[in-house]
Amino acid sequence: MSKPRFVIPLLIIAILFVIAVLIIKNPPKQPSDDADRRLQMAVNTMEVAPGDYQVVVESYGRVEPVTRSFLAAQVSGQIIEVSAQFDNGRFFNQDDALLRIDDRDYRASVKVAEATLLDAKRVLIEEQARGKLAKDDWRRSGKSGAPDSLVLREPQLLAVQAGLLSAEASLDKAKLDLSRTVVRAPYSGYVLARSVDLGQVVSVNERLGEIYSSHALQVRLPLRNRDLAYINLGNGIAQSNKPSHDPDVRLRSSIGEFADWPAYLTRTEAAIDDASRQLHVVAEINQDLSDADQTGKAATNVEVNAKAKQALPRIGQYVTAHILGKKLEQVIVVPLQSIYQGSFVYLVEDGHLYRRDIKVAWQNQQEALIREGLQ
Structure with a gap:
């Protein structure tokens, strides 16, 4: 019964003995002294020569309009008409009527001013006649010497002439106020925001909306100090709006479909920005849409809007700028x-x-x- 208890330990001892003999007879091989122990590595190389x-300097900026305006009412009254082009994002041409203010009071003012002017002319004619009669009376009197200005009614004539000038000015002012009841676009461009609507009563200097010119857009670009020596910054003199040289800058954006626009460095700001401690240059995109239809045919507003949106980036859009340096x-x-x-x-x-x-x-x-x- 006790024999199997000693078989297992003896078997384990025999196995360990065999393993020890094998290790002793087959020691690990040591590398030979002449083996190349240096680390081998593959590298990519390139030849460098002057x-x-x-x-090309890279920068970033936000598109802004060169010309941006707030439209304000120059006369008071009720808005009786609003153009379809006077709406957010719509394109308009220079001198387009954007909205109309009730002009009945101003037409009446023109008629009153015209009547006042006619009456002033009547008074002038009468006073001129009185002056002539006074001069004739002086001659018939036989008195020697030149007649006094009071005798010839010259002060009265000057007063009448002043009244005539005032009447003419009042008529001009009345006509000007009448023309201001039609709010016209000062240039071709886009509507950023409209602040009023049909039927609203506006007062003088009340804001009607915000617009910007499509003549040119600009991007304010910061430059690192180390980039300044490698860019032709110019002498601060304003450049032409339509330079003849190749574009200084390419502006690119990946919003929607990839697009880029040529631009030109027009000026360098006079001072270092206090917040970033960087100098800024201004690049201008010259793509005037006022002559979008080059065929001589009148383009519809829809066609003009389509061309405008394709040609120009949006206000506030961030773009990457690649500035051509030295x-x-x-x-x-x-x-x-x-x-x-x-x-x-x-x-x-x-x-x-x-x-x-x-x-x-x-x-x-x-x-x-x-x-x-x-x-």
Whole structure:
């Protein structure tokens, strides 16, 4: 009964003995002294040589109108007509009637002013006749010397002439007020907001809406300090609205369908922005839609609106700007990913890697311009 109890331990001891013998007879092989223990690695390399390089600076900004206005009533009264073009987002042409104010009181004022002017002319004719009679009476009197101005009724004549001028001015003012009952567009553009509606009574200087000109849009672009030396900022003199040179800037947006617009640097702001401590330049998009129909045929409002929306970005839209900078000669440019910790690169010579410290003069998101270290 006790025999099986000793079989299992003896079997385990025998197995361990066999394993120990095998390990002793087959020790692990040590690498030979002449084996190549150096770490082998595959690297991508590129040849670097001086060449010409066109600097393109990237920035971001928001589209704003160059000309933006608040329409205000110049006369008071009830609005009796509102144009379909005077609505949010609609396009209008210069001198389009956007809304009309009840003009009956102003027409009556014109007639009153015309009557006052006629009466002033009558008084002038009568006074001129009185002056002539006074001059004739002086001659018949036989008195020597020149007659006094009071005798010739010259002060009375001046008063009548002043009354005539006042009557003419009153008529001009009445006609001007009458013309102001029709609120016309000062330029071609778009409606940003409308503040009034049909039947509303407005007072003088009350805001009617907000509009902006389609002649040009602008984008205010911040520049990093390191970018300033690589952009032609100009001398602050305003440039032409329609430059003859190639665009300085390409504005791009991915809202909806991808689109881009040519733009021109028109000015540099005079002061550094207090919040960002950056200098801003202004790029202008010149795409006047007032002559959208070049065929000479009258385009419908729907057609004009379609062309306008296709041609211009929206107000407030954020865009990416690629600013054409200076063209540099005989400079070294390397991919940004080849620079480590922003201060060194690896060079390959005779199959060996060497670290080389460098100094970066300028960089964008893809490339870096090397100032020192690779010359």
